[in-house]
Amino acid sequence: MAGKQRVEQAVVSVKRGVAQAESICKQNHARLTPLRRRVLELVLISRKPVGAYKLLEDLKHDDFSDAPPTVYRALEFLLTHGLVHRIAKSNTYVACTHPHDDHHGLMFVCRECGEAIESEEHRLLQDIGRCGDEHGFRIPNQIVEIEGICSACRMN
Amino acid sequence: MAGKQRVEQAVVSVKRGVAQAESICKQNHARLTPLRRRVLELVLISRKPVGAYKLLEDLKHDDFSDAPPTVYRALEFLLTHGLVHRIAKSNTYVACTHPHDDHHGLMFVCRECGEAIESEEHRLLQDIGRCGDEHGFRIPNQIVEIEGICSACRMN
DNA sequence: TTATGTAACGTTATAATATAACATCTTCAG
DNA sequence: CTGAAGATGTTATATTATAACGTTACATAA
Incomplete structure (x- = not known):
């Protein structure tokens, strides 16, 4: 089961x-x-x-x-x-889910059920860092939180 | 002045x-x-x-x-x-800072002084959306919050 | 091994952020 | 004008988090 x-x-x-x-x-x-x-x-x-x-x-x-x-x-x-x-x-x-040092990541969070999925998209995180640079911001290691709706909740 | x-x-x-x-x-x-x-x-x-x-x-x-x-x-x-x-x-x-409908955006927030700068990086937001798709997440219009340190605070 | 300083935890109180619930007043479509 | 929906006032309380201070446990150096 x-x-x-x-x-x-x-x-x-x-x-x-x-x-x-x-x-x-x-x-x-x-x-x-x-x-x-x-x-x-x-x-x-x-x-x-x-x-x-x-x-x-x-x-x-x-x-x-x-x-x-x-x-x-x-x-x-x-x-x-x-x-x-x-x-x-x-x-x-x-x-x-990937506990180690220097941990960058994205965290997708379902606004319906609360489920959270962590992702390490290296290129995307680099792009975010570059974008921050352009605005004078230095982005340290961190988890970027992104709200969405997961597939399970879209079914319902 | x-x-x-x-x-x-x-x-x-x-x-x-x-x-x-x-x-x-x-x-x-x-x-x-x-x-x-x-x-x-x-x-x-x-x-x-x-x-x-x-x-x-x-x-x-x-x-x-x-x-x-x-x-x-x-x-x-x-x-x-x-x-x-x-x-x-x-x-x-x-x-x-860009009040209109369908508003996606990034918000860089300084962890020192609290200053926030909003940015509309179309391509980056698209990439984030695609990345969400890969994990089954649908990302609605939203502001993605990113913590960093602004240039002024780095001087101090 | 014991003294001793630091880290961890217990305890009480309170701060900071946010919402529920219901009463009253305002607005505006019909 | 009137009645329904929307906006605000008011009171109470929920939720999240930290301050402050005392006690206990732990590492380590004498």
């Missing part, structure tokens, strides 16, 4: 995501503490970008403090190390 | 912006009421993207209600008619 397979894939990708995070944190001499690891897992488990207070709900069930700074501090850490991205238009957070 | 000239230009552009808005609203059978016009003026006057509560402050001095819905409703109207844009990363609002 498609559902079961998808869940199994998700479990695998959570494991892989955490493993990548371990490796990156090691490189950066950063500590992936139980709390931070758990927040990352929750973001990885979520199939869509997820809000901070939703994560906080889930953390409650895990004996962590249920006060907002708990989740916001963990998210800040994960953002700093490029393990998750923040989607400004929906105030949500999503796991990075 | 550069300062004076800039203020005069600003006044001109406020007049022009309001005139364009008048025209667009007329076309759309929409009413640019005193409140909405005033909010648009305030956004036009501001040299940088401005927050809703800052606008609300200014509205107080003009005998409008100082409750949040006042400004948010006016902003919603202006957004709907493409007269202002919302910058999600900073929760701010900025006047559109």
Whole structure:
């Protein structure tokens, strides 16, 4: 069944995501503490970008403090190390699918269902950089957020 | 003096912006009421993207209600008619510099000073649309927000 | 090994941004 | 003029995020 397979894939990708995070944190001499690891897992488990207070709900069930700074501090850490991205238009957070340094990218976000797909289109990002230059802007590594409608939602 | 000239230009552009808005609203059978016009003026006057509560402050001095819905409703109207844009990363609002229908665009936003420059790079926007297509995303007209550092801030 | 400084986390309070819901007033088509 | 839709006023509250300060855990150097 498609559902079961998808869940199994998700479990695998959570494991892989955490493993990548371990490796990156090691490189950066950063500590992936139980709390931070758990927040990352929750973001990885979520199939869509997820809000901070939703994560906080889930953390409650895990004996962590249920006060907002708990989740916001963990998210800040994960953002700093490029393990998750923040989607400004929906105030949500999503796991990075290509976590490594110098990470440019496009993030397509469905305005209907919230699904987000990350893409690394090198040439396009270069063009955006050039366009910024023309206006005096230097564009640092970042995720450019683009709102659209995904194919699934167009069917409905 | 550069300062004076800039203020005069600003006044001109406020007049022009309001005139364009008048025209667009007329076309759309929409009413640019005193409140909405005033909010648009305030956004036009501001040299940088401005927050809703800052606008609300200014509205107080003009005998409008100082409750949040006042400004948010006016902003919603202006957004709907493409007269202002919302910058999600900073929760701010900025006047559109090319107000017309079917408006695609890039918005470069300085992460230091907040300055925003709007650009219509037709080819680049097409490329972004194509890239979305490849991932099953349909990209409607919208402003793509890109964070960077402006030349003035790089000097400092 | 213990002292010690820094990082992480807990806790309380509050800031900043935005919307819901309902009452009243205005406008304008018929 | 009137009635319906639109615009605004008003009160309350939701949602997202951070400040400030105390405590605990951790790395590491003496």
